[in-house]
Amino acid sequence: MPGCRVDHLVTSGTFRLDGGSWEVDNNVWIIGDDTEAVVIDAAHDADAIAEAVGGRTLRAIVCTHGHNDHVDAAPALAERTGAPVLLHPDDEPLWRMTHPDRHPDGQLADGQVLTVAGTDLTVLHTPGHAPGAVCLHAPELGTVFTGDTLFQGGPGATGRSYSDFPTIVESIRNRLLTLPDDTIARPGHGDSTTIGEESPGVPDWLARGH
Template identity: 55%
Template sequence: MPHPSPSPAGVRVERVVTAGTVPRAHGDLTLENNTWVVGDDDECVVIDAGHDGRAIVKAIARGRRVKAVLVTHGHFDHIDAVGEVCDGTRAPAYLHPADRFLWDDHYPVTPDEDLADGATLTVGDVELTVLHTPGHTPGSCCFHAPALAAVFTGDTLFPGGPGATRNDHSDFATIIDSIRDRLFTLPPDTIVLPGHGDSTVISREAPQLQEWVDRGW
């Protein structure tokens, strides 16, 4: 599995895999989610706190300041541990406002901060740039870290294709546009770190785009 190298000043990426059950009308679904912790020995950000907040907080070394809990999109399995992680670390939660309708189904309080396309957040010596990549949900975002040659894609891009667009708030043509225009324009050696499963590399996925368009998913 490709993995980003630490930055010169020591910012590194750690993966915490959590598992949980997502309730669905036609039967509950058990999912494993990737939570990404990005930072150095002093501070970090958490990307997509899913299922088990206690395990995520435990994985963050004692004494590290959590600057933010970033949400790639508002689906239940990516936000259901945000409250617990924020409570345990006193970190603010960031969400794109177009996904507030999903957040509001789960939380009675508003997120602390809005994500906006092109905004940047700095952790250690590494800058994360917000890329608004709608399609899986209206407010889906990815986080690009050029210094780590990595992009955190949530459920927008996986090895072998885009995230699912089966819901009434998702759209296949839109997610294809987001992948083509926002992700496949990144450097070819950029490592893709998704919300579930293994990582990949932009250069491995980009040649498959027309195949995905032709198959329709």
């Protein structure tokens, strides 16, 4: 049987926060084999995500954080598949902005391990972009799913409500840059990068501030 793999889907929609709105493209990551899978960030289009999952059993819908563009399709995908929606409790205030009448099905916690297709995904709590932001580290796949915490070229945005620049830099330094340099970082938007490519930028981030 083929081993665990990472499938990638890009969906498009609107990010809304603090009275503003922006058109965005989101990365949806699907980790699994031919029989089961986990979705990271059910963004914008439940139908497209369900089609990409196909006939596999969806074990969980993991939210890297509670911004609407990362969770807007989660309830619909959960309804279609029966999979639980998982979110760090610190991001429930953001979740409720999008889904006031529907709670997540379960909580994510730092150090928690989710297993799919024989592969472990370890939850790393990485606040800063959002209070309950998490990354998912899959050492067997040589990858970490970074949500909006770390992008190619630097940290996620911290100029809006519930975000903090010193906190995100601390999260990246202590939780992500400690991973092997060749670890592929797969973010919530844009191209993938590696931990080694981003490490030299830390002094520039600190000097720039927000």
